[in-house]
Amino acid sequence: MIPEEIVRFLEGATVGFAATRDAHLVPHIHFVAGWIVGDDRKTITCFFPPNYSKVLMPSLQDNGQFALTVLGSTSGPKASKPPRPDVDFHECYQFKGDYATSRLANAADAAVVDRKGESFRKLFVPLFGFSEEACAARFKKPALAMTFPVREIFDQTPGPGAGRRVET
Amino acid sequence: MAKKQPTAEDLAAELDQKSAEIRILQRVSSAINATLDLEEIYGIVLGTMDEIFGFHHSLILLLDESGETLTVVASRGYEGQTLGGQVRVGTGLIGVVAKKRRLMRLSNLGSQRGYIAAIRKQMEEAGRSGELEEAAPVPGLPNVESQIGIPLLSKDNLIGVFSVESAEQKMFSDREETLVAIVANQAASAIHNARLYRAEEQRRQELAELNETLEDRVRARTAELERANRELRDMQTQLVQREKMASLGMLVAGVAHEINTPIGAIAANTDLVRRATEIVRQRIEDKGSPAELAGDSRLRQAVETLRQASQTEQLACERVTSIVKSLRNFARLDESEEKLVDLHEGIESTLILLRHELKKGIEVVKHYGDLPQVLCFPSQLNQVFMNLLNNAISATGGKGTITITTARDGDGVVLRFADTGGGISPQNLKRIFDPGFTTKGVGVGTGLGLSICYRIIQHHQGTIEVSSEVDKGTEFTLRLPIQPH
Amino acid sequence: MGEVRLPDEIRPVMENGIPAQVGTCSADGIPNATDISRVYYVDSEHLALSNQFFSKTIRNIRENPRACVNLNDLEAFTCWVVHLEFDRSETDGPIFDTMDMQIEAIASMTGMSNVFKLKAADIYRVTSVEKIEYGPAS
Numbered sequence: 001m002i003p004e005e006i007v008r009f010l011e012g013a014t015v016g017f018a019a020t021r022d023a024h025l026v027p028h029i030h031f032v033a034g035w036i037v038g039d040d041r042k043t044i045t046c047f048f049p050p051n052y053s054k055v056l057m058p059s060l061q062d063n064g065q066f067a068l069t070v071l072g073s074t075s076g077p078k079a080s081k082p083p084r085p086d087v088d089f090h091e092c093y094q095f096k097g098d099y100a101t102s103r104l105a106n107a108a109d110a111a112v113v114d115r116k117g118e119s120f121r122k123l124f125v126p127l128f129g130f131s132e133e134a135c136a137a138r139f140k141k142p143a144l145a146m147t148f149p150v151r152e153i154f155d156q157t158p159g160p161g162a163g164r165r166v167e168t
Numbered sequence: 169m170a171k172k173q174p175t176a177e178d179l180a181a182e183l184d185q186k187s188a189e190i191r192i193l194q195r196v197s198s199a200i201n202a203t204l205d206l207e208e209i210y211g212i213v214l215g216t217m218d219e220i221f222g223f224h225h226s227l228i229l230l231l232d233e234s235g236e237t238l239t240v241v242a243s244r245g246y247e248g249q250t251l252g253g254q255v256r257v258g259t260g261l262i263g264v265v266a267k268k269r270r271l272m273r274l275s276n277l278g279s280q281r282g283y284i285a286a287i288r289k290q291m292e293e294a295g296r297s298g299e300l301e302e303a304a305p306v307p308g309l310p311n312v313e314s315q316i317g318i319p320l321l322s323k324d325n326l327i328g329v330f331s332v333e334s335a336e337q338k339m340f341s342d343r344e345e346t347l348v349a350i351v352a353n354q355a356a357s358a359i360h361n362a363r364l365y366r367a368e369e370q371r372r373q374e375l376a377e378l379n380e381t382l383e384d385r386v387r388a389r390t391a392e393l394e395r396a397n398r399e400l401r402d403m404q405t406q407l408v409q410r411e412k413m414a415s416l417g418m419l420v421a422g423v424a425h426e427i428n429t430p431i432g433a434i435a436a437n438t439d440l441v442r443r444a445t446e447i448v449r450q451r452i453e454d455k456g457s458p459a460e461l462a463g464d465s466r467l468r469q470a471v472e473t474l475r476q477a478s479q480t481e482q483l484a485c486e487r488v489t490s491i492v493k494s495l496r497n498f499a500r501l502d503e504s505e506e507k508l509v510d511l512h513e514g515i516e517s518t519l520i521l522l523r524h525e526l527k528k529g530i531e532v533v534k535h536y537g538d539l540p541q542v543l544c545f546p547s548q549l550n551q552v553f554m555n556l557l558n559n560a561i562s563a564t565g566g567k568g569t570i571t572i573t574t575a576r577d578g579d580g581v582v583l584r585f586a587d588t589g590g591g592i593s594p595q596n597l598k599r600i601f602d603p604g605f606t607t608k609g610v611g612v613g614t615g616l617g618l619s620i621c622y623r624i625i626q627h628h629q630g631t632i633e634v635s636s637e638v639d640k641g642t643e644f645t646l647r648l649p650i651q652p653h
Numbered sequence: 654m655g656e657v658r659l660p661d662e663i664r665p666v667m668e669n670g671i672p673a674q675v676g677t678c679s680a681d682g683i684p685n686a687t688d689i690s691r692v693y694y695v696d697s698e699h700l701a702l703s704n705q706f707f708s709k710t711i712r713n714i715r716e717n718p719r720a721c722v723n724l725n726d727l728e729a730f731t732c733w734v735v736h737l738e739f740d741r742s743e744t745d746g747p748i749f750d751t752m753d754m755q756i757e758a759i760a761s762m763t764g765m766s767n768v769f770k771l772k773a774a775d776i777y778r779v780t781s782v783e784k785i786e787y788g789p790a791s
Contacts, residue, residue, distance in 0.1 A: 019676035021678040084282075137790045
């Protein structure tokens, strides 16, 4: 089960990407526009933009291996006091599991992606000087939703604890 | 992935741009090389960056003499004070550029600062603050995003660093980096030359000031030296006088003692002579016959006493005469000029004058060679003999042997004065002829005796040497030319 | 098969300050996704990643030399997907020196000289480059 504080982290986090690998152990990286945690706190559903990689589904169907990495500012225990967005957005966790199901994304999924896009814009426009347009282009209406049960969680926040496995 | 082929317009635009850049660089080069004024050079460089290339924040830092710190000597585009700001070599972009002597370009420093701050925070929370240091402040923009640092080199010597910064999240392009580097390299040569010129000007000014006051200072210094010289000569004269007085004192004591003995004898005789004479007068007045007078034992005794007294007085007078003669000989008061003399006479006169000291328990052994007469200042040499023999007597402590050996040696003579005293240690031996050096303690001797002897012998174009062995004795060897010059 | 070359237009994207994503895979087939603040251009056929902390990424590379890097150019609505194969690790030479200088400069400014020391520059050969233009929002 995903710990409560990590569920809260996922709700507020803004940057997501995932890794799969094909039959030849060649890794691929995929942009993830949004995510939600299952009610049982055992699964995560990821939302992919329309131009998601052609190798995503074949890889998942071949071996099912999936690794989701999420970064973002948190209001949880790790947040700086006073808040420092340039520091706190580096808080990061990686979720590993096996592909379970996929479906077409729906309106509710799109609403999640919209919220993620809004959080991303609020954080990174001042931090990196991105334009509103550039931010919005990243968070288009999703095309695919993919669910996987979380097998392992790793703390990847840069620092001495990076790579530590989180108790589930 | 196929590269997009440039159009003719693209190429023309690029050519125009490059031509413009070359013209700018030529103008900058001419302007920099036309001046030897450092402030002007700084102004040209920073002005070019700001007004022509659009880089509004730049610094020129020069390396200090220790080679460990860079100091801001010129800046452009900063609010507040950056001049005088310092960076340690090895700290930050500027410090690492100085350390490695290589150009460096960094961009997106803001995001990197955030990333590093995140790691710092994790480390602090994990209790590993001990591994962290205080962030070193460096002069420049606190929110710098992009920066180019270029070492200022003159013939492979690092003279400083040139830094251009931006707070925009843009990256300096390769082209911009090249332009900045060209200007910086020109600036390095110009700064080096200007500093040399400045140093030279300073030296010239100092020399001119020095020359102006030189005559006055030479005069003042000469007067100072003359004064010092006079004082030194006075001191020397006083010391020599004191030495002479000390020697004279010793001499007078010796002579007085020597004369006292015969005079004492004469004084003792006077009463005897008076009584004996009275006895003879009485007997003659009694008008006894010659036969009765001849048989008068008291008369005979009185005559004998008179005869003996006369002998004693004669001896005493001879003694006094000899002492006075020796004294005259020693002093050679009537002979202040160079003269041919028998050196043995001088030695003998000195021995007579020192007799009262010698007879305490010191044996004098003489091995006199066949010496010719030597051309010299006899009073001066007698002073040397007095000094050496006095030292020998002191060294033996009143008991021992003094050996005097003389011999001819080619065109010169050799005189050796050896004693069986306590000897002189090797470290003292080295300094024995130094003026003022004495082993007799403060106030006992002036320490000038041997140095005066040294000078006297030198004056005679001779040499004086000493050899000694502790607890065995000491020997002084004088070598003198028979006919100096 | 001809050598794959990086186009000139990718160079500014490598230095735009937006973290890149790196995907690797262990020998037993478990993928790993991480971000990296800086990817270094070596030449048109090679990239370098700094090897500062021993991590899952490096462990995976030692088992399986293949990697995938995504470089993001948000303002151009573009993502570059670069596939790599580990070539060699350098602890001296011009590439190492350049990376070392940059890391030393940033570390010394932020009081992290004891923490940030470049252990090695890992050099990767480019096996494929793909430019994905996802276009603006509307």
